[in-house]
Amino acid sequence: MTSNLKKAGGLPFTFRILQYRVVAVFGTETRKIFFNNPSLDFEEGYRMFVGGPKMEDIDIKTDVIDSISDTIKRLNLLMKKERISDTLPVFLDDINNKMLKWGNQGSINPFKQVYDLVFQMTIRMATCHELSQDPEMIEKLSKIYRDIESSATPMRLLLPWIPSPSKKLVGRATMELYLLFLKYVQANRAAGAETNDPIDILIRNGDDDNDIVELMIGIVFAGFVNTGVNACWALLYLGTHPQWREKATSELNSLIAKHTTTSPTGELFHKQLALVPLDAWESELPTLELVIRETIRLSLNVTAPRRNLGEDIVVQNALVKKGDFLVYNLADTHLNPDIYSNPNEFDPGRFENGREEDKKAYFGYLGWGAGRHPCAGMRIAKLEIKLILAMLLLGYDYTLVDANGQPTDILPKPNRNDIQQSRPLGKPVYMKFQRLRD
Numbered sequence: 289m290t291s292n293l294k295k296a297g298g299l300p301f302t303f304r305i306l307q308y309r310v311v312a313v314f315g316t317e318t319r320k321i322f323f324n325n326p327s328l329d330f331e332e333g334y335r336m337f338v339g340g341p342k343m344e345d346i347d348i349k350t351d352v353i354d355s356i357s358d359t360i361k362r363l364n365l366l367m368k369k370e371r372i373s374d375t376l377p378v379f380l381d382d383i384n385n386k387m388l389k390w391g392n393q394g395s396i397n398p399f400k401q402v403y404d405l406v407f408q409m410t411i412r413m414a415t416c417h418e419l420s421q422d423p424e425m426i427e428k429l430s431k432i433y434r435d436i437e438s439s440a441t442p443m444r445l446l447l448p449w450i451p452s453p454s455k456k457l458v459g460r461a462t463m464e465l466y467l468l469f470l471k472y473v474q475a476n477r478a479a480g481a482e483t484n485d486p487i488d489i490l491i492r493n494g495d496d497d498n499d500i501v502e503l504m505i506g507i508v509f510a511g512f513v514n515t516g517v518n519a520c521w522a523l524l525y526l527g528t529h530p531q532w533r534e535k536a537t538s539e540l541n542s543l544i545a546k547h548t549t550t551s552p553t554g555e556l557f558h559k560q561l562a563l564v565p566l567d568a569w570e571s572e573l574p575t576l577e578l579v580i581r582e583t584i585r586l587s588l589n590v591t592a593p594r595r596n597l598g599e600d601i602v603v604q605n606a607l608v609k610k611g612d613f614l615v616y617n618l619a620d621t622h623l624n625p626d627i628y629s630n631p632n633e634f635d636p637g638r639f640e641n642g643r644e645e646d647k648k649a650y651f652g653y654l655g656w657g658a659g660r661h662p663c664a665g666m667r668i669a670k671l672e673i674k675l676i677l678a679m680l681l682l683g684y685d686y687t688l689v690d691a692n693g694q695p696t697d698i699l700p701k702p703n704r705n706d707i708q709q710s711r712p713l714g715k716p717v718y719m720k721f722q723r724l725r726d
């Protein structure tokens with residue numbers, strides 16, 4: 289897709305996948321149509337192109353959650369401000385407990401260890417206390433999601449009815465997920481628990497077991513593919529841009545100074561961070577906001593799919609018939625030199641007042657979606673990334689090293705041909721760290 293984009297020189301091109309026509313489109317006018325036109329269906333697009341776990345793969349029927357708007361209504365129930373505020377200190381306990389296992393100094397692969405921190409928070413945010421407290425079960429879950437991700441082969445996505453090894457693998461993995469989550473839903477229902485855990489909230493909402501399981505599977509998948517990987521990229525970019533790292537660190541220090549009265553020596557560091565209210569995490573970290581925005585601009589250059597369920601339309605002079613698929617590679621916006629100067633450079637300042645490069649074009653930034661399908665998980669995803677950055681920038685010193693332990697500033701590149709997530713391509717980079725405070 290990425291190389292064809294270059295070859296096509298900004299013109300649409302069409303290809304076939306079996307009986308389906310797929311039209312790849314580019315440009316500002318197209319973006320308007322792609323993200324705004326109600327006939328271009330989001331779910332049908334993703335059903336075809338993205339290999340996430342689906343209940344239909346294991347023949348489980350759900351009653352309520354049969355559309356993206358149902359999913360979003362339920363997500364909003366779980367993302368209420370009070371619930372996020374209550375969960376914030378628990379997130380920090382979770383992060384700290386996992387970080388303690390790293391020891392006081394050493395080297396970690398961010399795309400494994402930092403990724404795991406985010407996975408833990410995602411489970412906490414989407415399921416229940418009992419599961420979030422069980423490291424073995426969480427490791428098992430993480431392995432199942434990795435299996436599902438690795439089974440998104442072209443064969444399985446494009447010829448889903450063929451019983452390929454990856455189809456069998458995803459079927460087995462989705463069934464395992466289903467049974468695992470179902471056990472917790474049934475136990476919570478039987479206990480009649482009145483807590484603020486997502487499972488209990490959804491039970492009180494009148495949802496049946498399968499609907500709850502389906503939502504949990506989907507939320508964890510969204511966190512798994514997006515939030516973890518962006519937290520890792522942000523740490524790598526900050527590791528190679530000392531001026532932004534210093535700015536972010538000093539902003540976090542000011543946040544703590546303003547909101548906590550405890551002496552830094554008298555309180556465990558992560559407990560001190562937990563005293564900062566949610567509002568402050570959300571509105572008083574402009575530098576971190578810029579860093580996250582820029583990280584996502586550079587990393588999230590995957591291809592977004594839609595399917596035309598309405599009348600035939602013309603996009604960029606290309607006919608998109610009813611039933612055709614439409615795909616748009618986000619790099620057309622995010623790495624476009626007409627919108628972003630030196631688009632491959634990490635430069636969070638490009639979003640600051642006075643520059644605001646993203647405002648140069650309609651839908652000039654797509655990191656959190658645009659138009660009809662803005663990201664419903666942005667609030668929680670941003671908070672999780674900020675907590676990881678706070679713990680690592682203030683609680684640790686780290687430098688980037690290569691596989692031989694030598695300092696490096698050569699970063700891998702986000703894989704733009706992976707439709708699910710921006711995993712690193714190239715030589716891996718590690719974080720050599722020293723823990724600075726308890």
Ligand code: HEM
Pocket residue numbers: 330356359360363507510511514515518584588592593654655656657658660661662663664665666668669670
């Ligand atoms: C850094 C993390 C994340 C990034 C960068 C991100 C990005 C995006 C983008 C670009 C879209 C639009 C896709 C399109 O138009 O084709 C989207 C939609 C969506 N995201 Fe996220 N996402 C993140 C985390 C999450 C999380 C954690 C959740 C769940 C809790 C979530 C739930 C959703 C949902 C439900 C939609 C569809 C919304 C709709 O159809 O109206 N996202 N996200």
